[in-house]
Structure formats: C-alpha cells, structure tokens
Amino acid sequence: MFRYLTLPMLRPVIVTVVVFRLIDTLKVFDLVFGLTGGGPLRATEAVQTLTYQTAFKFSNFGEAAAIVVIFSALIFAICAAYGALDRRTGGAE
Amino acid sequence: MTRSRRATILSYAILILAGFLSLFPILWIMGISLKTQADAFAMPPKLIFVPIWDHYAKVWGDAAFIKGFFNSVFAALLGNLMAFVIGIPAAFALNQCRVPARGAILAWLLLSYMLPEFLFVIPMYGLFQATGLYDSVFGLALVYQTFTLPFTIWMMRAFFADVPFALYEAARLEGAKSWQILLRVYLPMAAPGIAATAILNTIRIWNELAIALGLTFDKAQTVTLAVAAYRGYASIDWGALSAAAITSILPMLIFAVLAQRQIVGGLSLGAVK
Amino acid sequence: MAAVEFQNVGISFGNVPVVKDLSLTVNDGEFVVLVGPSGCGKSTILRSIAGLAGISSGDMRIGGKRMNDADPAARDIAMVFQSYALFPNMTVAGNLGFGLKIRGEGKAEIDRKVAEVAAVVGLSDHLHKRPGALSGGQRQRVALARAILRRPGVFLFDEPLSNLDAEFRTAMRAEIVRFHRTQGASMVYVTHDQTEAMTMGDRIAVLAPLAAGHKANLMQYGTPDEVYHRPSNLFVARFIGTPRMNVVTLPVEGGAVHFGNQQIDLPPSAARLTRIILGQRPEHLRLSPQESENGLTGAVEHVENLGHEMILTLSTAIGPMVLREARTGSAPSLGQSVQLSLDPNQVHLFDPASEERIGCFQLAADSRQGYR
Numbered sequence: 001m002f003r004y005l006t007l008p009m010l011r012p013v014i015v016t017v018v019v020f021r022l023i024d025t026l027k028v029f030d031l032v033f034g035l036t037g038g039g040p041l042r043a044t045e046a047v048q049t050l051t052y053q054t055a056f057k058f059s060n061f062g063e064a065a066a067i068v069v070i071f072s073a074l075i076f077a078i079c080a081a082y083g084a085l086d087r088r089t090g091g092a093e
Numbered sequence: 094m095t096r097s098r099r100a101t102i103l104s105y106a107i108l109i110l111a112g113f114l115s116l117f118p119i120l121w122i123m124g125i126s127l128k129t130q131a132d133a134f135a136m137p138p139k140l141i142f143v144p145i146w147d148h149y150a151k152v153w154g155d156a157a158f159i160k161g162f163f164n165s166v167f168a169a170l171l172g173n174l175m176a177f178v179i180g181i182p183a184a185f186a187l188n189q190c191r192v193p194a195r196g197a198i199l200a201w202l203l204l205s206y207m208l209p210e211f212l213f214v215i216p217m218y219g220l221f222q223a224t225g226l227y228d229s230v231f232g233l234a235l236v237y238q239t240f241t242l243p244f245t246i247w248m249m250r251a252f253f254a255d256v257p258f259a260l261y262e263a264a265r266l267e268g269a270k271s272w273q274i275l276l277r278v279y280l281p282m283a284a285p286g287i288a289a290t291a292i293l294n295t296i297r298i299w300n301e302l303a304i305a306l307g308l309t310f311d312k313a314q315t316v317t318l319a320v321a322a323y324r325g326y327a328s329i330d331w332g333a334l335s336a337a338a339i340t341s342i343l344p345m346l347i348f349a350v351l352a353q354r355q356i357v358g359g360l361s362l363g364a365v366k
Numbered sequence: 367m368a369a370v371e372f373q374n375v376g377i378s379f380g381n382v383p384v385v386k387d388l389s390l391t392v393n394d395g396e397f398v399v400l401v402g403p404s405g406c407g408k409s410t411i412l413r414s415i416a417g418l419a420g421i422s423s424g425d426m427r428i429g430g431k432r433m434n435d436a437d438p439a440a441r442d443i444a445m446v447f448q449s450y451a452l453f454p455n456m457t458v459a460g461n462l463g464f465g466l467k468i469r470g471e472g473k474a475e476i477d478r479k480v481a482e483v484a485a486v487v488g489l490s491d492h493l494h495k496r497p498g499a500l501s502g503g504q505r506q507r508v509a510l511a512r513a514i515l516r517r518p519g520v521f522l523f524d525e526p527l528s529n530l531d532a533e534f535r536t537a538m539r540a541e542i543v544r545f546h547r548t549q550g551a552s553m554v555y556v557t558h559d560q561t562e563a564m565t566m567g568d569r570i571a572v573l574a575p576l577a578a579g580h581k582a583n584l585m586q587y588g589t590p591d592e593v594y595h596r597p598s599n600l601f602v603a604r605f606i607g608t609p610r611m612n613v614v615t616l617p618v619e620g621g622a623v624h625f626g627n628q629q630i631d632l633p634p635s636a637a638r639l640t641r642i643i644l645g646q647r648p649e650h651l652r653l654s655p656q657e658s659e660n661g662l663t664g665a666v667e668h669v670e671n672l673g674h675e676m677i678l679t680l681s682t683a684i685g686p687m688v689l690r691e692a693r694t695g696s697a698p699s700l701g702q703s704v705q706l707s708l709d710p711n712q713v714h715l716f717d718p719a720s721e722e723r724i725g726c727f728q729l730a731a732d733s734r735q736g737y738r
Contacts, residue, residue, distance in 0.1 A: 257449060259448075259449050260451050260453060262416075262418050262438075263453075264464070265418075265438050266417075266418075266439060266443070266444065266445055267439065267464055267465035267468055267516075268439035268468050268469055277453075277464070278455075281455040282454065
C-alpha cells in the first residue's frame with residue numbers, strides 16, 4: 001500500500017526535498033568552519049571554506065571570486081535541471 | 094500485533110531517535126557548560142554531577158561577548174526594519190497593480206536561498222572597505238537584505254492578498270489615499286503575518302555566520318563570531334565555549350517557544366501561497 | 367437635473383466589451399434597479415458610477431457634471447458592497463468614522479456624527495463592537511450608516527441581500543425600501559433576483575449579457591408594471607415573472623395563429639410573417655377540464671400545490687406549458703387530459719427574427735378589435 005500508492009504520490013515532494021538538501025549541503029560553511037576549519041590539511045575542505053581561505057587567508061580575492069562564481073553556476077544548473085524536470089513531469093511546485 | 098499498531102510503534106521509534114539525535118548535542122553542550130573541566134571529559138560520561146556556574150559568569154562578564162550579543166540584537170532589529178520599510182510598500186504595490194509577479198518573486202526568493210553566502214561576501218568586502226561600511230552593523234544589516242527582503246516581500250504579499258479587495262475599494266470611496274489604506278486597513282489586518290515574518294527573519298539573521306565572518310573585524314562581531322572566538326589557537330576553553338553557545342541559543346529558543354504558532358503558521362502560509 | 371445619466375456609454379475590459387451603447391437616466395430621488403443574469407454588466411455599470419470601473423466611451427454624468435474620470439471619493443456617491451466591506455480590525459464606531467477621520471475632522475465632531483447616524487439605523491448600543499460580533503442584518507445597517515454619513519447624492523447598492531438567508535431577505539428588502547422613503551435620495555440597486563427588482567424599484571432596467579449575442583445591454587427600462595405587462599422583447603418577457611412566461615413559436619396561417627382550436631387573428635403588420643412567437647404568463651392561461659371547442663389539449667405532467675394556488679406543468683402538442691391557478695377544488699390528477707385556452711387580453715407577440723414586441727391582441731371571435 002505504502003510502496004505502491006503513498007510513495008509514488010510523494011515522489012515530487014521527495015525530489016524537491018532532495019534537491020533542496022543537496023544544495024544546502026553543497027554550500028555548507030558554518031558547520032565545517034566551526035568543527036574543523038577545513039580539516040587537518042584540507043581533509044574536510046568544502047567549497048565555501050576553500051573560498052574563505054583563499055580570500056581571507058591568502059588574500060587572493062580574484063581566485064576566491066572565481067571559485068564562488070563557478071560554484072554558483074553549478075548550483076544554478078542544478079536548480080534549472082530540477083525546474084526543467086519538474087515542468088516536464090507536470091510539476092507539483 | 095496489528096499492522097497499524099506496528100506502523101505507529103515504528104513511527105514513534107523513528108521520531109524518538111530523530112529527536113534524540115537533534116537534541117543530544119545541545120544537551121551535551123549544556124552539560125559541559127555546567128561541569129568542571131574534569132567532569133566534562135570524564136569517561137564514562139558523568140550524568141550526575143554538581144553544576145558550577147563559573148563558565149556562565151566568565152562569559153557574561155566578558156565584554157567582547159556582551160558586545161557580540163548586542164551587535165546581533167541590533168543587526169536583527171536593523172535588518173528587520175530595512176526589510177519591512179522596503180518590503181511592505183513593495184508587497185502592497187505588487188498586490189494593487191495585479192502584476193503577475195508571483196513567479197518572479199518566488200524565483201528571487203529561491204535564488205536568494207540557494208546561492209552561497211560568499212558570493213555576496215567577496216564583492217562586498219572590497220566595496221565595504223571603500224565605503225567605510227566594513228565592520229559595521231549597518232553594513233551587515235544591508236547585506237542581510239539579500240535573504241530578508243525577498244522573504245519579507247513574499248510573506249507580506251501573501252498576507253495582503255488575504256485582505257478582500259472590496260475593503261480597498263470601500264476605503265477609496267471614503268477618500269483614503271493608497272498609503273492611508275495601507276496603514277489603516279492592511280497593516281492591522283496583516284499584523285500576525287508581520288510578527289511571523291519578523292520572527293523568522295530574526296532567527297535567520299541571528300544564526301548567520303559566514304557573512305558576519307567576512308564583513309566584520311572586531312567592532313561589529315555578532316554573537317556567532319563571539320562564540321567562535323572562544324576557540325583559541327593553542328587551547329580551547331570548553332566550559333566558556335559551551336556557556337557562550339548556550340547563551341547564544343537561549344534568546345532564539347525562548348522566541349521560538351513563545352511564537353511557535355506564528356512560526357508554523359507563517360511557514361505553512363508561505364508554502365501554500 | 368438627473369442624478370445619474372449614461373449617454374452611449376461603453377465599458378470594455380481590455381478588448382472584451384462588457385457594456386455597449388448604454389443610455390439610461392436616473393432621476394433625482396428615484397430608486398432604480400439594474401437587474402439581469404450573470405455577465406450582463408450590471409455590477410460593472412454600478413461600479414462605473416462609483417469610479418471603480420473605467421468607462422471606455424460615452425459620457426456618464428452625476429448631478430449634471432461629467433464624471434467619467436473623476437476620483438471615486440469626489441463623485442458625491444456612497445456604495446454598499448455585497449460583502450458590506452466593513453473593516454474587521456475597527457469597531458463599528460471606527461468603521462463609521464473612518465471617512466471622517468481621513469477627511470481630517472476633529473474627534474468631537476466625528477463622535478457626534480457617528481452617534482447621530484448610529485441612532486438613525488438603530489445601532490447605538492453596538493458602537494463598540496467589531497463587525498465579527500454582529501449579525502448579517504446589523505452589518506448591513508453599519509454599511510448603510512457608513513453610506514449615510516457621506517451625505518451622497520446617489521446611493522449605490524451592489525447585491526447587498528445576496529449573502530443573506532431567504533427569511534432575512536424579505537425583512538431586509540423592506541428595510542432598504544423604507545430607507546429610501548426616509549432618505550429620499552436617489553438609489554441605484556443591482557440584483558440578479560427579479561423578485562427584488564419588481565418589489566423594490568421605481569423603475570427597472572433589465573440588462574442582458576453581450577456575450578449571449580445581444581447588440582446592447584439595455585433590454586428595457588421602465589416601471590415594474592411596464593416591464594411585467596408590456597415587455598418590449600422576448601428576453602425581458604422571459605426574465606421577469608415567476609414562473610416564466612409560456613413562449614411558443616407558431617406558424618402563421620392566413621393572418622392568424624392557432625392555439626390548438628383557438629384562433630388568434632394577427633394585426634396587419636404581423637400577418638406578413640410566416641412564423642410568430644406568442645407568449646402568455648402562467649396566471650393568464652385558462653384551464654377547463656372538459657373538452658370544449660376552443661383551446662389546446664394537454665396532459666398534466668406535474669402539480670405543485672402551494673396551498674392558496676397550484677402550479678401545473680402540462681405537456682402539449684406544441685411544447686410544455688405552465689399554468690397557475692387558484693385552488694378552488696381538487697387538483698387535477700397526473701396524466702389527466704385538460705383543455706387550455708389563452709386569455710385574449712393577455713397575449714404577447716414577438717417577431718421571431720428580432721424578438722421585439724409586436725403587440726397584445728384580442729381574439730378574432732371577439733368583435734372588439736384593437737391592439738395595445
């Protein structure tokens with residue numbers, strides 16, 4: 001019952017939630033910065049912590065800007081893909 | 094055991110587990126803030142102990158922390174003020190002009206939510222240095238508009254849309270101008286919406302770290318940075334750190350508990366509209 | 367000087383015309399009802415008087431002055447909305463005093479005027495309450511009081527009784543009519559209910575939707591009597607009166623039509639037609655249980671017994687007929703065959719092409735010939 005009726009109907013919501021959480025976790029900063037600051041020798045580096053380091057530790061604003069712009073383009077692409085997918089399947093949003 | 098009973102027990106088990114996982118870190122931190130250094134790191138963990146208030150005393154006596162705390166308060170106040178001063182007339186105008194801007198506002202809102210914070214911090218760093226807004230609460234509140242403004246406009250538009258248009262017409266017939274109608278008719282009716290939006294904005298601003306980190310140095314440090322400051326280079330004062338963390342959570346916790354209904358209502362309304 | 371005057375007014379929403387070529391005058395102190403089915407433009411016309419709907423062409427005058435583009439608040443009108451549009455966050459006193467406060471009058475002055483008008487409508491004990499705590503009838507009175515305070519030249523009513531229960535409607539109808547008599551101001555009243563129109567108006571404007579193919583909206587503008595007894599076209603004939611007028615299309619043979627065995631001679635202007643539309647109201651059809659020479663045979667399909675009268679639906683060779691007759695004896699039984707005949711003085715004739723009225727006629731058998 002759950003598998004054949006509830007789950008399929010929940011699919012659009014599940015996809016939406018997954019996309020949102022995906023983007024949320026991709027752009028994580030607070031958690032990583034607070035816990036490890038990027039990790040011993042960048043072992044736990046995330047994109048935004050890298051951006052921070054590049055800009056403020058190494059004073060390389062140009063490169064930092066490039067990093068974050070490319071990253072934003074990636075996120076935008078994910079959103080666009082989700083939007084296109086959503087529109088194609090009838091869209092619940 | 095019947096199927097539904099099994100499902101209920103399963104759901105409760107998952108909920109309890111999830112709740113525990115969420116609350117456990119906070120409870121643990123609260124424990125550290127009340128224990129001596131030795132008690133805090135004792136293995137196996139000491140569940141029964143004698144609480145000490147030294148850590149809290151230290152944190153509350155620390156001028157830097159107090160300053161950070163109040164900087165957050167001002168940032169939240171200023172951020173909300175800016176968002177409402179711009180957002181309320183904007184939402185009202187959008188409603189009156191019947192422009193189908195709903196899609197555009199929704200896109201703006203989602204975009205502001207999705208984009209990484211440093212996308213705003215990097216360019217603003219140089220700009221703020223040049224204009225003297227660097228390391229100021231005002232500058233912070235300004236940058237916070239990237240997410241408070243679209244959210245406020247979104248929520249206010251939804252609440253204003255709830256007001257029957259006949260009221261606007263009746264007020265017009267009485268000779269009221271647009272701004273008078275907004276002030277005397279729409280705002281009082283949308284008051285719960287304003288409260289919910291303000292609360293949600295405040296929580297978001299209060300917990301913000303990345304932008305504050307990039308755009309402040311020492312004068313405008315917010316409470317999140319003040320807590321992080323307790324993590325020294327050589328050693329970490331766990332007790333003070335925990336006490337500072339708990340202190341920073343407390344206002345929002347009280348806020349959320351008191352305004353539970355408004356927050357849930359506001360969130361769901363934003364979703365439905 | 368007329369209170370409201372429309373001269374060849376047209377109103378369009380974008381490219382869609384809603385009102386076309388409307389010419390109508392509301393005289394000073396008159397109670398005019400705009401009535402018609404949905405989409406006929408009655409609310410739009412009312413709102414154009416108020417300034418809430420824009421006029422695309424033609425002239426609209428209020429009190430002799432052209433007011434097409436005037437500010438709604440400067441038009442010397444007051445409006446009672448369908449939903450009453452009371453401000454829920456203010457008390458009754460606040461609602462009533464809203465306009466005065468906007469205009470900048472002093473608090474003492476506002477309180478005095480509010481108390482005065484509250485006494486007129488009988489709401490003096492409710493001034494401190496919020497609209498949410500009032501009944502439907504009380505809310506209507508607040509809306510009325512708010513309108514009175516503006517001392518307008520014209521009162522506008524937008525279907526104010528539609529939201530009320532049927533039992534309240536009759537009482538509220540009387541209240542509004544009484545209100546008109548005491549105030550003596552001009553009133554324009556919009557409704558879709560033809561009973562309201564007939565019972566309340568000095569004059570009725572019957573409107574038809576342009577979307578249904580009509581050339582213009584105004585079908586007829588006259589007193590309830592005129593509209594009822596002399597409908598100028600088929601639309602008005604069918605819209606006014608309940609149960610609806612019986613309407614049949616009959617072939618013209620030799621300058622006359624035949625209602626079963628009954629012959630009706632047509633006037634010369636109508637005799638040229640091949641077909642003609644004939645109508646008679648249910649209360650004018652005559653019933654005789656036995657077969658007689660004149661008339662149309664019909665079988666009783668349905669009987670509605672209202673106590674003092676009965677409404678019969680009959681099936682005949684030329685279509686269903688509805689008849690209304692006072693309960694004198696027992697009602698005819700279902701399936702019973704009865705004879706229907708037309709009242710010669712109450713026949714309405716319409717041109718089948720234009721649906722315009724041709725005239726009322728008397729039977730050929732009756733020696734008095736003539737038409738009204």
